[in-house]
Amino acid sequence: MTGARLSSPSAARNSQAIAQALAGLLPQGARVLEIASGTGEHALACVAARPDLTWTPSDPDAASRASADDWAREADGRIAPALAIDVTSPGWERGLDAPDAVFCANMIHIAPWQAAEGLFDGASQLLGPGGAVHLYGPFREGEATAPSNLDFDASLKARDPRWGVRERTEVEALAARCGFAPAGRIAMPANNLLLSFAREAGA
Template identity: 50%
Template sequence: MKHSSPAALRNRDPILGVLRDWLPASGEVLEIAAGTGEHALHFAAAFPDLAWQPSDPASDARASIDAYREEEGTPNLKPALHLDVTAEHWPIARADAVLAVNLVHISPPEASTGLLAGSARLLQPGAPLILYGPWRVEGELLVYSNHAFDEKLKERDPRFGLRELTAFAAEARAAGFDLAERRDMPANNLMLRFERRAD
């Protein structure tokens, strides 16, 4: 059964604009926590030379992704994988890029640790790990909408909430990634490109 996310429909084109600059020309993109599948459908259609591999830990999300794929998908959009970022082993051996939209703040800290560790196993040096979402940035005022969103997330689960970018970048460095670029996005979000460092 297909599900729809108003936020995904709003942000897919701004995200796509940045992905045009950041994704490789060919290869395989692993999308983590692909949710409804609307991003995967939109991005796969925009990048016909990339194999688009969506994944999600939730069975209803995977069902939605596959419903979009079967009804509206392109040949390069793969069936959804069951992937839990905290797992030691992921059901994919390699990727040329990893994308996670609205994951880090709507998950416990161990999900971020798992995302970094798993992406480091998959990606070759120079390959991107791309994140989208709201962040706390040291020295920058947290706008009211993000402050309210942060409080709402913490009410849902005290482990959730906007992460501090400097601290996350330090964790990423320890996992083998350097923060290569940051782009300001609509609705007070950021896109971040981390680059896999050569060991």
């Protein structure tokens, strides 16, 4: 590890699976805005799997942005400098170039629900018809919820009652209010999901 570079054990475990799944979802030459990038390891894995992508990481935390920029040095210019974005701040999307997709991993369960609302609200302003939001992480699915995710939900709420593993139907309802329709559900390792939401024309 060098310079400002940080490493996340969870990113080390899941970045390759995420990269492979996203590789089949993103259009050729897609411009991707990543929300809550953390260390920046997902960005590097994704552009390695799809060299045609242009990836912009973001995070409200300065140390995370510095780490993402350090990892990006290995990407031959395909990862832009990390942006300071906090999706709980209204209007966070103003002044940004429109991406083709917004990606967010492991954020909405360790943040207040307002973060999910801000994510979709801002994405609705940024993305045109055919654009998509891709969310990775644990989700509850009613009676079909994995026991490990129920335990994780309880542990999160014990740490902060505003946190918790989100019910997939509640995320879909939020997305619909912001003009997005469910566009895919991919089962991922360790009882995680990659959920996709497409921006509807005229929304």
